[in-house]
Amino acid sequence: MTEDIEARISEYYGRLYPDREGLRISDVEDITSGWEARLLTYVVEYLEAGRTVREERAIRLFQGHQASQKAQGEYSLLSRLHEAGFPVPEVFHVEPEPSALGGPFIVMEYVRGRNLSEVLIDASKEEAERLMTEFTRIWVDLHRLEGSTIIPGFPEGDTGRYLDDLIAIAEEYIRNLGVGWLQPVIEWIQAHRGEVAPEGLCVIHQDYHTHNVMVRDDGRLVVLDWTSAIPGDYRADLAW
Numbered sequence: 001m002t003e004d005i006e007a008r009i010s011e012y013y014g015r016l017y018p019d020r021e022g023l024r025i026s027d028v029e030d031i032t033s034g035w036e037a038r039l040l041t042y043v044v045e046y047l048e049a050g051r052t053v054r055e056e057r058a059i060r061l062f063q064g065h066q067a068s069q070k071a072q073g074e075y076s077l078l079s080r081l082h083e084a085g086f087p088v089p090e091v092f093h094v095e096p097e098p099s100a101l102g103g104p105f106i107v108m109e110y111v112r113g114r115n116l117s118e119v120l121i122d123a124s125k126e127e128a129e130r131l132m133t134e135f136t137r138i139w140v141d142l143h144r145l146e147g148s149t150i151i152p153g154f155p156e157g158d159t160g161r162y163l164d165d166l167i168a169i170a171e172e173y174i175r176n177l178g179v180g181w182l183q184p185v186i187e188w189i190q191a192h193r194g195e196v197a198p199e200g201l202c203v204i205h206q207d208y209h210t211h212n213v214m215v216r217d218d219g220r221l222v223v224l225d226w227t228s229a230i231p232g233d234y235r236a237d238l239a240w
Contacts, residue, residue, distance in 0.1 A: 005030075005101070009042060009059070012100045016093065021047040036070075036227060037062045038103075041110050056110040057092070061103050068096045070227050071104035077226050078108070080150045087138060087222050111222050116210040134221055135213060142223075143202045143234040150203050151231060158198040159233045163189070204232040206240060 010025040017023060028042040038061040045054050062071045075094035082090050093107040116135060120128050147154040155161060167186060174182050205212075206228035214222045 005040065006042070008101055009040075012095070013044060017046070022052070036064065056112070058089070058108050058110040059101070059105045060108060061101055061105040063103050067098070068104040071106055072096050074226050075106050076152075077150065077229055078106075081145075081226075084145060084149060086142065086145065087220065088226070089222060089224065111214045111216060111224075113214045113216040113222075116213040116215055116221065119215045120210065131215070131221070135210065138213075138221060138223060139205075139208055139237070142205060142208075143237070145203055147201060147203050147231055151229075154231055155201060158200055159196055160193070160198055162201060162231070162233045162236070163193050163196070199233050199235065201231045202234050203229060204234060204237040205229050206232070206237065208237055208240070 006025055006028045009028065010023070013020075013023055013025060023044070023046045026043050026045070028040060030038060030040055032038040038059075040059040040061060042057055042059070043054060044057055045052055047053070060071075060074070062068075071094055075091050078088050078091045081088045089111050090109040091106055092109075094104075095101075095107075096104050098104055116131060120131065123131060167189060170182075170186055174180060174186070205223070205226065207225055208223070212223065212225045214224060216222060
């Protein structure tokens with residue numbers, strides 16, 4: 001299976017960079033840990049000005065419903081976050097068609113390190129406090145970003161608009177999945193929504209936890225898995 005994937009990645013790179021000499025793909029590994037996408041890591045080598053260039057890369061291969069839209073959306077979001085100096089992996093290419101590897105995918109930086117959950121298990125009290133302080137600071141920094149620079153067409157409005165969107169999505173799910181017994185929950189939210197003090201909209205991750213944050217080998221944190229990010233109320237990120 002690995003040899004087949006290696007050959008297909010090599011073929012893709014050959015089409016992407018037809019002028020690169022000595023192009024070679026090696027050390028392919030499937031390190032998938034999530035349900036929504038596979039993560040493949042590998043090494044790409046080629047000759048440039050007479051010397052060998054070696055790059056470690058990762059492919060996030062999307063699957064399931066709306067995989068192409070998810071790949072393109074996450075690529076766009078990561079590109080803008082990286083440009084804004086936010087700690088995310090650098091992305092290099094997006095392939096919206098499934099033909100090359102069996103699904104749409106993103107070519108991105110391979111972040112060497114361990115996820116924050118694993119690091120915290122072995123960390124001293126002082127190191128755990130430092131990491132969690134940084135983890136929290138990054139989260140606050142996300143909510144302070146200018147939303148329009150990260151998400152095109154970022155809407156104006158506040159918590160009221162966010163709740164309207166959530167309710168509309170929930171009601172569509174109830175209709176499509178035939179789970180009418182959830183309707184009283186929606187009615188309760190509608191009845192009490194006026195009790196929620198409004199806040200301005202910001203970019204929210206919607207899945208921010210220690211399994212989605214990597215600790216690089218040099219100790220810096222990197223935030224992963226942006227498929228669910230949307231304009232919203234920062235308190236929803238905190239609640240999740």
